[in-house]
Amino acid sequence: MKNQVVIVTGGAAGIGGAITIELVQRGASVVAVDTNDEAGKEIAKINPDRIAFLKGDISEESVAKEALELALSKFGKLTGLVNNAHASRQKPLLDLTQDDWALSIGTGLNGTLNFMKAAHPELAKNGGSIVNFGSGAGLNGQKNQASYAAAKEAIRGLSRVAANEWAEDGIRVNIVCPLALTEGVAKWKETHRDQYDEVAEGIPLGRFGNPQKDIAPVVAFLLGEDSQYMTGQTLMADGGKIMLR
Numbered sequence: 001m002k003n004q005v006v007i008v009t010g011g012a013a014g015i016g017g018a019i020t021i022e023l024v025q026r027g028a029s030v031v032a033v034d035t036n037d038e039a040g041k042e043i044a045k046i047n048p049d050r051i052a053f054l055k056g057d058i059s060e061e062s063v064a065k066e067a068l069e070l071a072l073s074k075f076g077k078l079t080g081l082v083n084n085a086h087a088s089r090q091k092p093l094l095d096l097t098q099d100d101w102a103l104s105i106g107t108g109l110n111g112t113l114n115f116m117k118a119a120h121p122e123l124a125k126n127g128g129s130i131v132n133f134g135s136g137a138g139l140n141g142q143k144n145q146a147s148y149a150a151a152k153e154a155i156r157g158l159s160r161v162a163a164n165e166w167a168e169d170g171i172r173v174n175i176v177c178p179l180a181l182t183e184g185v186a187k188w189k190e191t192h193r194d195q196y197d198e199v200a201e202g203i204p205l206g207r208f209g210n211p212q213k214d215i216a217p218v219v220a221f222l223l224g225e226d227s228q229y230m231t232g233q234t235l236m237a238d239g240g241k242i243m244l245r
């Protein structure tokens with residue numbers, strides 16, 4: 001991925017952090033956009049020449065433009081975009097407030113749209129690739145996840161439209177639905193071992209994914225030439241928990 005320059009939202013920690021590290025290990029340069037200043041500065045230290053950290057909230061349209069400008073000023077171009085960051089609150093749908101709804105739609109759906117629109121002109125020059133993030137919670141309609149599931153399924157719809165509209169611009173758009181043992185899930189595993197084991201047993205491959213080994217390579221695949229004939233697709237990187245047809 002030596003000649004690739006990729007924006008990764010939420011690229012400082014969790015799955016996004018693993019994607020940043022994996023892409024850089026494969027030779028790409030990354031602009032990691034995240035609200036977590038500490039984690040962002042830490043990850044940039046790993047390879048200051050090829051990781052640029054931008055502190056910003058992806059729900060603000062101006063941040064998408066800033067990320068593009070940083071990619072161009074530091075690395076000279078943009079070839080890929082990973083819309084990974086998404087913040088939401090879990091609660092029964094009758095308890096959802098306007099603020100809960102705005103948080104999930106703002107960071108998940110609006111953030112994804114803003115970054116796609118900002119990146120489009122540069123990606124069109126370079127035959128670029130976009131990877132957006134969905135979730136099994138959206139596909140399954142998981143309880144207490146109304147604002148999150150609604151945003152995630154809207155992201156999949158948006159991605160399919162973009163795949164159709166932007167194919168003539170040479171831009172591919174695909175979706176990854178991960179299942180991974182991030183720091184948050186690891187803490188829950190420590191405190192709720194029985195529940196964790198029950199969920200893990202429901203995953204055909206018998207375990208939660210590793211962000212670095214199981215999720216980031218799927219994203220790298222979708223950004224690279226090996227997937228050049230794929231667009232508009234949803235890839236489940238979830239140990240087989242959901243088998244799409």
Ligand SMILES: NC(=O)c1ccc[n+]([C@@H]2O[C@H](COP(=O)([O-])OP(=O)(O)OC[C@H]3O[C@@H](n4cnc5c(N)ncnc54)[C@H](O)[C@@H]3O)[C@@H](O)[C@H]2O)c1
Pocket residue numbers: 009010011012013014015016033034035036039056057058059083084085086087107133134135136137177178179180181182184185
């Ligand atoms: N972890 C899983 O098993 C799982 C399952 C299904 C879907 N997903 C999806 O995968 C993606 C990554 O998940 P994760 O578990 O690593 O997430 P996470 O909650 O660990 O957050 C990832 C990063 O996003 C950053 N972030 C949050 N809100 C932001 C904002 N408004 N602007 C900029 N940065 C922001 C956080 O600081 C963090 O560094 C998300 O889209 C999530 O919905 C994860």
